Amino acid sequence: MNTxxxxRILVVGAGFAGxxxxxxxxxKLSPDEADVTLVTPFAYQLYLPLLPQVASGVLTPQSIAVSLRRSKKxxxxxxxxxxxxxxxxxKVCVIRTITDQIVNEPYDYIVLAPGSITRTFDIPGLTDHAFGMKTLAEAAYIRDHVISQLDLADASQDPVERASRLQFVVVGGGYAGTETAACLQRLTHAAVKRYPRLDPGLIKWHxxxxxxxxxxELGDKLGSSAQEILRRRGIEISLGTSIAKAGPEEVTFTxxxxxxxxxxxxxxxxxxxPLIATLGAETVKGRLAVAPEMNLPGNDGVFALGDSAAVPDLAKGDGAMCPPTAQHALRQGRHVADNVIASLRGGPMRPYVHKDLGLVVDLGGTDAVSKPLGIELRGLPAQAVARGYHWSALRTNVAKTRVMTNWLLNAVAGDDFVRTGFQARKAARLKDFEYTDAYLTPEQVRAHVEGTSRQE
Known part of the structure; x- marks a missing residue:
């Protein structure tokens, strides 16, 4: 066959699933069976679960950004x-390239794995003043910002300003929020010892x-254990509470x-x-409604998976949907590839079924809670399971070596408190990192495709 x-198989997104x-x-495909194309703004796969450890400086950014161009094969x-x-x-995907050109990419099969963005609400000042924890740039930026607050507090002669710079608020009691608060609190607790003018009692994490x-999801016992660990460290936990208003120098709780x-x-x-909304197809809570085989009913050659797809969780039943976790995304990626190949070769597609293997939460140091295969663990055993799971899930030996080296170095030498300063002159918040205003409406997509077709 010629080219x-x-x-043409087009995969959108370079997360776990893509x-x-x-x-x-x-x-599994021979070179002459199909052309495979991947659309991604960054030529690396980001290991999201370890972002809090990048923010706290335990891991370097490149440790969890696995290059897609490294392999020659x-x-x-x-x-x-x-x-x-x-x-x-x-059957056209509209792409904005990194040179800001808008191009059309035709496909015969498309796999939609664009992932997710941070969920926000209509809270005054939120997107202008809050930081997210969804991208590598955000994690690196937050580390610089937190350390700079210690520097600025140390330099300030105003006790009110000093106190405000040493208070930190994390919203979200899921895995990302809990691990972020835990890891960054450890960082500030260790760093303040190097600032003799600062009172450690002024540092407060909420x-x-x-x-x-x-x-x-951890259950009452492990959830209570995690709360006890955080409270013992001095983190103030407020449940049943959210943000009513955010400003540059204060936050109002509900x-x-x-x-x-x-x-x-x-x-x-x-x-x-937001890419999912451009399709004009049925959604479930914003996620694309797909069949158990992860194909879009009524549209040949269209598949979706990961955070952006409402994949039925057949292992749980009762209409449950697979949660947006790396554990499912990895397996869905392999499974949907098999179904694309089956469709290409005229074979039967198989439904996706996976029983959850458990949960791990790394709270930094020797603190962790884990629930592998339903077994509740705390402390060092939980930490070993959590880090062992993350380490094994890294895709390349280079990434595994970097992460293990970072962990060992941190355990032996402790934290460092260097901020790069490369973004010091440019304030950046939630709205600046995820480019949510870049997407087209279904009508704009159709008009653009039709317009370029007429020009050709």
Whole structure:
């Protein structure tokens, strides 16, 4: 077959789901069976669960950013850019490249794995003053920002300003928020010892969540253990509470409290990528409604998985949907690749079924809570399971070596408190990192595709 007639498989997104799908396609398809293309703004796969450890400086950023161009044996074409719309009728994906060009990429099969973005609400000042924890840049930026608050507090002669710079608020009692608060609190607790003019008692961390329990998926006992660990460290936990208003120097809680702070970190959940809304297809809570085989009913060659797809959780039943976790995304990526190949070759597709293997929460140091296969663990055993799971899930030996080296170095030498300063002159908040205003409406997608077709 020549290159003109080979089927074109387009994978959108280089997260756990997208990369696993691409790697499986490359291994199981011969070069003359199909052309595989991957659309991603960054040519690396980010290991999201370890972002809090990047923010706290335990791991270096490159340790969890696994290069997609490192291997010489892969043949996938990478388009550096972001998908901003999909025309299902014309089988065209609209892409904004990193050079800001808008191009059309036709496909025969498309795998939608664009992931998720931080979920926000209509809270005054939230997107202008809060930091997120969803990207590598955000994690690196937060580390610089937190350390700079210690420097600025040390330099200040105003006790009110000093106190506000040493208070930190994290919103979101899920895994991301809990681990972020835990890891960064350890960082500031260790760092303040190097600032003799600062009173360690002024450093206060607040973890708040609208839910009545912290990490309810862990169960009552482990959830209570995690709360006890955090409270023992001095983190103030407020449940049934959220943010009413955010400003540059203070945050107002829904219970009326006003906390003077320069640091608000927002981790209150995720929503599907705005790309899904451009399809004009049925959604479930913003996620694309797909069949158990992860194909889009009524649209040949369209598959979706990961955080942006409402994949039925057949292992749980009762209409449950698979949670947006790395554990599911990895397995869905491999499974959807098999279904794309089956569709390509005219074979039967199989439904996705996976029983959850458990949960791990790394609270830094020797503190952790884990629930592998339903077994409740605390302390060092839980820490060994948590880090062992993350280490084994890293895709390359280079990444595994870097992460293990960082962990060992941190355990032996302790934390360092260097801030790079590369973004010191440019304030950046939640709205500056995720580019949520870049996407087209379904009507704009259709008009753009039709317009470019007429020009050709």
């Amino acid at each position: 003109v007639t080979r089927p 990369v696993e799908c691409v790697r499986r396609l490359e291994r 892969y043949r996938t074409r990478i388009i550096p850019g972001g998908a901003i719309g999909v025309d299902l009728k014309s 973890l708040i969540d609208i839910a009545p329990k912290l990490m309810p 219970d009326g409290r006003v906390i003077p702070t320069r640091t608000l970190i927002w981790t209150a959940g995720v929503v599907a990528s």
